[in-house]
């Protein structure tokens with residue numbers, strides 16, 4: 001688990017532990033992870049520093065990447081650089097599943113954003129442009145160079161850290177503005193959803209939109 005101290009990651013970590021998974025989390029500041037659980041192992045580290053990925057992936061079934069550093073991502077494709085190291089390490093360890101959380105304003109490979117979303121990205125969300133460019137580069141890399149990994153990217157739309165608004169489902173055409181806890185719950189089922197492998201879809205509270 002990369003990003004366990006983040007807004008989505010902290011919910012994801014708790015939910016995964018609640019349903020019986022064992023979680024190994026890499027955190028820059030382990031003290032920020034306000035969860036104590038027998039099945040949680042926290043390893044101090046940063047994805048921009050050397051990490052022993054072979055040791056981290058030992059015994060791991062699936063990798064979850066919910067990383068974000070808006071400032072650093074303005075200057076560098078931090079996540080892309082990391083995922084380009086992670087995927088070969090997953091091949092070495094035989095770890096098959098990878099979930100990557102991108103944003104609803106990040107464009108899936110070969111697609112275009114709806115005009116209204118392009119406008120949002122260019123105006124009120126322009127501070128996050130570097131993050132979206134990084135997310136897009138990750139999705140392009142996975143789509144073109146990681147077919148052997150059962151990866152899935154979730155282009156999440158998140159508006160608040162409020163209470164649950166319902167159950168999110170995968171959607172190719174619509175992205176609901178969800179809550180972090182709903183996105184985390186959705187990500188947890190997405191990680192093991194064979195039908196979603198190699199998709200870069202959004203999620204919506206209602207099917208068929």
Ligand SMILES: NC(=O)c1ccc[n+]([C@@H]2O[C@H](COP(=O)([O-])OP(=O)(O)OC[C@H]3O[C@@H](n4cnc5c(N)ncnc54)[C@H](OP(=O)(O)O)[C@@H]3O)[C@@H](O)[C@H]2O)c1
Pocket residue numbers: 002003004005006007008009026027028029032045046047048066067068069101102103104131132135155156157158159
């Ligand atoms: N926030 C939103 O409204 C929103 C909406 C839709 C999609 N998304 C997407 O969801 C993803 C995650 O966003 P989020 O808002 O849930 O996360 P977030 O709250 O921004 O947290 C990011 C996480 O990444 C960790 N991190 C950053 N740089 C790191 C590094 N060098 N090494 C190790 N860990 C590092 C942070 O650790 P520290 O605690 O040490 O900082 C934190 O745990 C992003 O791709 C974002 O584009 C976000």
